[in-house]
Amino acid sequence: MKEVEEMGYAKQLLMEEQARLYHTSEDAVCPSCFHDSGIKAFIKANRECNECSVCGKVARRPIAANADRVLEFFLDKVHRYYQEPVLLQQYVDRLHRRHDCK
Numbered sequence: 001m002k003e004v005e006e007m008g009y010a011k012q013l014l015m016e017e018q019a020r021l022y023h024t025s026e027d028a029v030c031p032s033c034f035h036d037s038g039i040k041a042f043i044k045a046n047r048e049c050n051e052c053s054v055c056g057k058v059a060r061r062p063i064a065a066n067a068d069r070v071l072e073f074f075l076d077k078v079h080r081y082y083q084e085p086v087l088l089q090q091y092v093d094r095l096h097r098r099h100d101c102k
Helices: 002-020 037-045 067-081 085-101
Strands: none
16 A cells, blocks of 8 residues: 555656656755845745755755755746736737727
8 A cells, every 4th residue: 555655656746747847856056056136045045955966065054945946936936027928918919909099
């Protein structure tokens, strides 16, 4: 029974990875590896690893955040501020119609 549960969990993880379009990893990243202040702040607030997988910096205290969590943060911002071109065109069309009616 335990094997079935573990297989179900593995399948669930695989399905989640496919839905996200990227694979999970054990990597961690430190704020020094980024220029963006928002990403740096997120990493500083979510430090949980003592080593950065990108630059190789190692410390006794947590200095890096899980790379998957950083990527999720980044993608959330991208989706929030950028939309599909079709949706943008619909918005522009509505603005033009409003302008034409006045």
